[in-house]
Amino acid sequence: MLKYVARFLFTLSGWKVQGGLPADVKKCVMIAAPHTSNWDLFFARTAFYILGIPIKYTIKKEMMDYFPLNYMLKWMGAIPIERDKTRAHKIGQGSMVHAMAKLFKEREELVIMVTPEATRKFVRKWKTGFYQVALRAGVPIALGYLDYEKKHAGIGPVVYPSGDLQEDMMTILRFYNEIPGKYPEKGVVMERMDLNYGSSKSNNSVSDPAG
Secondary structure (H helix, E strand, C coil), X not given: CHXXXXXXXXXXXXXXXXXXXXXXXXXXEEEEECCCCCHHHHHHHHHHHHHCCCEEEEEEHHHHHCCXXXXXXXXXXXXXXXXXXXXXXXXXXXXXXXXXXXXXXXXXXXXXXXXXXXXXXXXXXXXXXXHHHHHHHCCCXXXXXXXXXXXXXXXXXXXXXXXXXXXXXXXXXXXXXXXXXXXHHHCCCHHHCCCXXXXXCCCCXXXXXXX
């Protein structure tokens, strides 16, 4: 039912869905970028409904304490994770990267959406926790995108982390450098960005899908 509603909304708004996940990819980290507008989440979620991809995303554990918000968040794919380092240590969760990688180990199929920009404003350097999660879990990174110029929402290349953070990040950013968001100046503009990622251990925060 949701797929038909999503198709109707996309047709009404003039948007089209492009690409999809390879049939053999059952688990991956899904980037949603560029993230420059509040509309991004709507178009991204609608596109994933059409593509039949059961997207999940992580949220603060405390968000699930509020009724009926907790039921709505769970229905939308939310997975609660303890963000407080002290409490996380007490329950043996470890870091955010460790916790998210563990989610992949526990499931046969899982697609987690992240926004490495972590804000709708222009950022000079992406957070790379999503890369650390994929590397630790042994899963690929799918490049989900919203091209507001063409009104295309879809999935581009799938990147398999090699362990060379610098090289892999350049591959990812070059792709998004060609994708205009609703406000292109706030998206990926490589000539204005800090492109030095160094080792795979640098800048390892993981961001929420809504930024």
